[in-house]
Amino acid sequence: MPDYQCHHCNVALSNTQYARSHYCEKGACQRAKVRKYLVAKKQRLSEQLNTQIQDFTQSAATNDLPSRLVIDIENITPVVALLPANTNILEDSNPERKQMFLHHLSAIYEDSKENNSQGSEVYCETLLPPTPEKEAELIGKACATCMGNCCNLGKTHAFLDYPSLKHILSLQSAALTENELLTLYSEHFPDQSYEYSCVFLGKNGCTLPRDLRSFTCNNYLCDEIANYRIALSQADSDLTFAAAIHNDTIVHSSVFDEDSFIRVVEK
Numbered sequence: 001m002p003d004y005q006c007h008h009c010n011v012a013l014s015n016t017q018y019a020r021s022h023y024c025e026k027g028a029c030q031r032a033k034v035r036k037y038l039v040a041k042k043q044r045l046s047e048q049l050n051t052q053i054q055d056f057t058q059s060a061a062t063n064d065l066p067s068r069l070v071i072d073i074e075n076i077t078p079v080v081a082l083l084p085a086n087t088n089i090l091e092d093s094n095p096e097r098k099q100m101f102l103h104h105l106s107a108i109y110e111d112s113k114e115n116n117s118q119g120s121e122v123y124c125e126t127l128l129p130p131t132p133e134k135e136a137e138l139i140g141k142a143c144a145t146c147m148g149n150c151c152n153l154g155k156t157h158a159f160l161d162y163p164s165l166k167h168i169l170s171l172q173s174a175a176l177t178e179n180e181l182l183t184l185y186s187e188h189f190p191d192q193s194y195e196y197s198c199v200f201l202g203k204n205g206c207t208l209p210r211d212l213r214s215f216t217c218n219n220y221l222c223d224e225i226a227n228y229r230i231a232l233s234q235a236d237s238d239l240t241f242a243a244a245i246h247n248d249t250i251v252h253s254s255v256f257d258e259d260s261f262i263r264v265v266e267k
């Protein structure tokens with residue numbers, strides 16, 4: 001047996017090669033190396049999160065925490081959700097960015113009146129059926145932990161497009177004029193929003209009611225939330241330890257179940 005072998009395919013490696021990497025140069029072996037790294041990273045972050053939450057539970061005045069949650073934390077293996085973090089800075093909402101949104105909304109309103117479906121970019125054609133209530137509640141809490149990493153993409157358009165606006169207008173009890181529509185949306189701007197992110201992303205998440213949000217926003221689940229959803233469906237309990245990660249570090253964390261939501265770390 002050679003002194004040094006590739007950890008994936010067992011091919012012999014020279015002393016120098018092995019010192020550089022425990023995997024040979026073959027594509028499959030390099031991919032195995034990355035997989036191993038990701039699994040180890042996930043394991044490390046999950047352990048850190050677990051310690052953080054156990055410490056928090058023991059240090060917080062137990063009266064402050066819902067008793068069922070405390071009992072569950074001690075006795076149940078939680079579902080772990082590792083999510084990307086929104087790390088943008090919260091600032092007073094920028095009037096120029098709000099104006100850009102209203103300008104965008106005006107343009108789509110005009111398109112909707114003229115049935116001009118090609119007038120501006122379409123982000124999503126259809127609205128998916130809503131997620132069952134309990135699942136939506138838990139997913140919402142996971143998103144609240146991340147604080148809207150994917151919302152960064154909403155910028156000053158909030159993904160509102162022709163199909164979304166047609167649908168939103170059709171839900172109104174009476175036809176809206178352009179001014180009424182602009183006023184309706186203006187009423188929902190947060191006082192403070194995240195720099196560079198969606199104009200409607202405030203401290204506590206999206207400030208638009210669900211029926212004024214775009215199809216994209218109502219449909220979208222990031223990969224990590226999609227994984228969380230699968231993990232939930234396979235778990236016996238909905239107790240969740242969630243962490244939002246940036247640069248391999250936990251930035252925000254929370255513990256929750258269907259009935260409670262407790263922020264553990266918020267940076």
Ligand SMILES: [Zn+2]
Pocket residue numbers: 006007008009010011023024025026029
């Ligand atoms: Zn190899």
